[in-house]
Amino acid sequence: EIVLTQSPGTLSLSPGERATLSCRASQSVSSRYLAWYHQKPGQAPRLLIYAASSRATGIPDRFSGSGSGTDFTLTISRLEPEDFAVYYCQQYGSSPRTFGQGTKVEIK
Amino acid sequence: QVQLQQWGAGLLKPSETLSLTCAVYGGSFSGYYWNWIRQPPGKGLEWIGEINHSGSTAYNPSLNSRVTLSVDTSKNQFSLKLSSVNAADTAVYYCARTAGLGSEPIDYWGQGTLVTVSS
Numbered sequence: 531e532i533v534l535t536q537s538p539g540t541l542s543l544s545p546g547e548r549a550t551l552s553c554r555a556s557q558s559v560s561s562r563y564l565a566w567y568h569q570k571p572g573q574a575p576r577l578l579i580y581a582a583s584s585r586a587t588g589i590p591d592r593f594s595g596s597g598s599g600t601d602f603t604l605t606i607s608r609l610e611p612e613d614f615a616v617y618y619c620q621q622y623g624s625s626p627r628t629f630g631q632g633t634k635v636e637i638k
Numbered sequence: 639q640v641q642l643q644q645w646g647a648g649l650l651k652p653s654e655t656l657s658l659t660c661a662v663y664g665g666s667f668s669g670y671y672w673n674w675i676r677q678p679p680g681k682g683l684e685w686i687g688e689i690n691h692s693g694s695t696a697y698n699p700s701l702n703s704r705v706t707l708s709v710d711t712s713k714n715q716f717s718l719k720l721s722s723v724n725a726a727d728t729a730v731y732y733c734a735r736t737a738g739l740g741s742e743p744i745d746y747w748g749q750g751t752l753v754t755v756s757s
Contacts, residue, residue, distance in 0.1 A: 531699075565743035574732055574747035575683065586745070618683055623741050626698040627673075627685040 532557055532621050536630035542638040549606040551633045553619035558599050563623025566595055566604045568615040569632075575618060579604060609635070640665040642748035644733045646718075650755050656720040660733030660748055667691050667714040671736035673744060674707065674718045676729040684729075688736060689716055723755045 533556040543549055553564070561582035567575035577586040579595035582602055592607040606613055614637050619630040646658035660672070668691040676684050687697040689707040697705050706719040720727060733748040 563741050567744075574734075574750055575744075576747075577743055577745050580737075580743040586743075620683075620743065622736070622743055625696045626700075627688075629683040629685070631682045 531626055532559060532624060532628050534619050534621060534628055534630035536617075536619060536633045538633060539631075540634045540636060542636050543609055544638045545609050545611055547609050549604075549609055549613070549635055551604040551606075551617055551635075553597075553602040553604070553630050555600045555602075555621060559602075559621045560623050561598045561602075563621055564595075564597070564602050565620045565622060566593075567618045567620065568613075569618065570615045578617075606635075611637075640735065640746045642733050642735065642746055644731075644748040644751050646731075646751055646753070648751060648753055650723050650753065652724050652755060652757055653722055654755075656723050656727065656731075656753055657717065658731055658733070658751055658753075659715055659717045662714045662716075662735070667711060669739060671739060671742075672707075672709070672716045673734040673736055675732045675734055675744075676727075677732070677750075678726075678729045686718065686720075686731075690739060723753075725755050727753070728755050729753060 535554045537552045564582040566579040569575040583595045616632045616634045641663040644660040671688040673688045674686040689695045704721045709716045730750040732750045734744045735746040736742045737745040
């Protein structure tokens with residue numbers, strides 16, 4: 531099983547600031563099979579990024595993904611009020627599909 | 639517009655069997671994998687398993703012996719059964735669609751069902 535470790539656990543930032551979230555895998559993950567989701571309280575997660583760097587339909591370009599091998603990054607260039615949420619990475623290239631434990635982006 | 643609508647019992651006693659069903663509206667049922675994912679209160683996401691329209695399945699080994707997924711293509715529905723539940727199975731359970739039959743991300747989610755296991 532591939533274990534995904536996200537850091538930091540919590541990120542306290544102000545609207546307009548840049549957010550950088552990390553996802554590290556216990557073994558190499560093809561960049562084709564790494565996704566990012568965000569989840570707001572009481573809602574299901576929503577797909578933001580797939581294949582490490584491709585934005586899902588309707589996702590604004592302030593969200594970008596990068597990385598390869600065991601280290602992946604989600605960057606939000608300028609935080610909007612609706613971006614404060616919990617972010618999860620997921621690998622879907624091998625079974626079982628696994629998620630990171632999440633990074634909470636909160637308003638400072 | 640694809641919609642996943644799920645339902646099932648929300649309160650179970652220890653040792654009972656959890657049973658949830660998810661109906662798919664507005665899109666093709668074949669050509670995708672259909673997933674169950676759960677989230678304990680205040681915690682992260684755990685993938686339970688997936689099934690396609692022909693009944694091919696994959697399960698998380700951590701739950702493998704207790705999980706059964708099934709599909710009813712005549713109704714565009716798929717179901718989850720989890721046997722011998724205990725308090726650790728208390729979670730919001732989501733049904734979800736994988737965006738294809740290969741290794742794809744999850745692109746649509748159900749609304750979630752809170753299942754509580756308590757004596």
